[in-house]
Amino acid sequence: MDSTSRWRAERTADGSFTLVSPEHGEACHSLAGAWTQAGERYARPCRLRERALAGERRLALLDIGTGLGLNLAAALVELEGTDATLDVLSLEREPEVVRAALALPLGDGELARAVTPVRKGLAAALAAGGGTFALGAGRVRLVFGDARRTLAAEREPPSFDAVFLDPFSPKVAPELWEREFLALVAERMGPRSVLSTYSSAVLVRATLLAVGLSVGLGPRVGAKSSGTLAGRGFELPPFDPRTARRLVRKAFPGANPAPGAESVGPFS
Numbered sequence: 560m561d562s563t564s565r566w567r568a569e570r571t572a573d574g575s576f577t578l579v580s581p582e583h584g585e586a587c588h589s590l591a592g593a594w595t596q597a598g599e600r601y602a603r604p605c606r607l608r609e610r611a612l613a614g615e616r617r618l619a620l621l622d623i624g625t626g627l628g629l630n631l632a633a634a635l636v637e638l639e640g641t642d643a644t645l646d647v648l649s650l651e652r653e654p655e656v657v658r659a660a661l662a663l664p665l666g667d668g669e670l671a672r673a674v675t676p677v678r679k680g681l682a683a684a685l686a687a688g689g690g691t692f693a694l695g696a697g698r699v700r701l702v703f704g705d706a707r708r709t710l711a712a713e714r715e716p717p718s719f720d721a722v723f724l725d726p727f728s729p730k731v732a733p734e735l736w737e738r739e740f741l742a743l744v745a746e747r748m749g750p751r752s753v754l755s756t757y758s759s760a761v762l763v764r765a766t767l768l769a770v771g772l773s774v775g776l777g778p779r780v781g782a783k784s785s786g787t788l789a790g791r792g793f794e795l796p797p798f799d800p801r802t803a804r805r806l807v808r809k810a811f812p813g814a815n816p817a818p819g820a821e822s823v824g825p826f827s
């Protein structure tokens with residue numbers, strides 16, 4: 560392991576490692592299982608496999624907070640045995656976290672098999688200060704810098720099919736949960752797209768709704784509460800009616816949501 564890194568390695572309950580930020584002490588993953596979280600929280604609920612099996616050949620993914628690259632690896636696993644390839648824009652502020660990730664132990668199971676090609680690409684991109692690398696038959700463009708600026712500066716932004724919204728918590732890193740940034744993300748999501756995040760905060764859900772997305776319940780992972788899904792063109796797992804009405808009121812002050820609103824669609 561890289562003993563000079565300021566990012567501290569921590570083993571999680573499924574045996575995979577996460578990294579803890581030197582800035583605020585928050586871990587990059589749930590301690591219930593970093594690798595488990597990558598699959599169950601991000602890759603699966605964004606419906607990549609379902610779409611690939613339905614015949615979509617190229618899926619565009621926005622990966623916010625590259626970190627250890629575990630979410631990227633889990634996305635690749637989802638597409639195994641299909642003809643689909645991934646076209647990813649991956650955004651990371653800190654080259655140092657990627658450097659530290661490359662030195663973590665991987666073992667020799669599914670995690671190693673899935674993460675090894677991602678690491679190879681991350682290492683090359685890191686050496687070049689960012690850039691595009693192959694991932695399976697697809698590709699990842701890794702851009703270092705503040706995700707807000709990177710995304711706003713994209714000249715021909717693709718229309719994303721899936722978004723992994725995986726920054727640190729709103730408490731320590733509010734900038735990637737602000738309305739302005741989430742609006743930028745929503746504008747770049749296609750007519751059939753799903754965003755997944757671990758946050759279950761009312762404010763985050765209401766903001767995703769206010770920027771024009773439908774919102775629904777994300778899966779529970781380990782002991783963590785349900786996260787949040789947001790998107791267009793898919794039915795999302797519904798909230799209970801009381802929560803749904805609360806979200807609509809928060810997103811659109813003065814709105815009078817219909818009783819029984821469940822998976823909450825965009826209102827105007």
Ligand SMILES: C[S@@+](CC[C@H](N)C(=O)[O-])C[C@H]1O[C@@H](n2cnc3c(N)ncnc32)[C@H](O)[C@@H]1O
Nearest residue numbers: 587624625626627628629630651652705706725
């Ligand atoms: C929770 S970790 C992401 C874990 C990662 N998705 C994975 O699969 O391993 C959050 C990441 O967001 C990055 N980050 C924090 N603020 C950022 C910003 N403003 N722009 C881009 N990346 C940021 C952090 O450096 C960190 O690597």
